[in-house]
Amino acid sequence: MADPVKVSLRSTLRLGGFLGFVGGFLLSYQRSSARFWGWSENIREEEMDRIELTQRASEGKSLYGDSPQPHWVQAAAARNSQFSQLKFAAFPMVNLVNHPYHGTDPAKYGVKSKEESN
Numbered sequence: 001m002a003d004p005v006k007v008s009l010r011s012t013l014r015l016g017g018f019l020g021f022v023g024g025f026l027l028s029y030q031r032s033s034a035r036f037w038g039w040s041e042n043i044r045e046e047e048m049d050r051i052e053l054t055q056r057a058s059e060g061k062s063l064y065g066d067s068p069q070p071h072w073v074q075a076a077a078a079r080n081s082q083f084s085q086l087k088f089a090a091f092p093m094v095n096l097v098n099h100p101y102h103g104t105d106p107a108k109y110g111v112k113s114k115e116e117s118n
Contacts, residue, residue: 026088033085053109063109067098074099 035042053063067074077097084093 026092029094030085030088033088050109057109062100064100065098069097073097075101 031040034040035045056063069077074097077095078099078101081093081095084091084095
């Protein structure tokens with residue numbers, strides 16, 4: 001062999017590949033969060049969101065789905081992850097809880113309020 005170092009680079013390369021994969025995931029998650037917040041180009045996401053949620057509203061379904069978690073868990077998850085993507089590199093927190101706290105007006109999707117339906 002022509003390898004004068006006699007040290008296997010296998011584990012070093014695996015670690016480098018793993019760290020690159022994790023770093024790439026964290027970067028893409030943070031960039032997509034900026035698009036969803038409207039801080040960067042998001043015309044495509046806005047149009048897809050409008051179509052999907054208008055269809056759900058016309059079918060009589062709740063806009064963001066139903067969650068099996070208690071109400072206080074949904075509220076805590078929304079508060080904890082509201083701006084968590086700003087410090088995502090230091091403390092990655094991913095919100096996997098389905099909650100109704102999205103800060104949008106449901107009327108723009110065709111959902112009538114209780115006062116209008118009476």
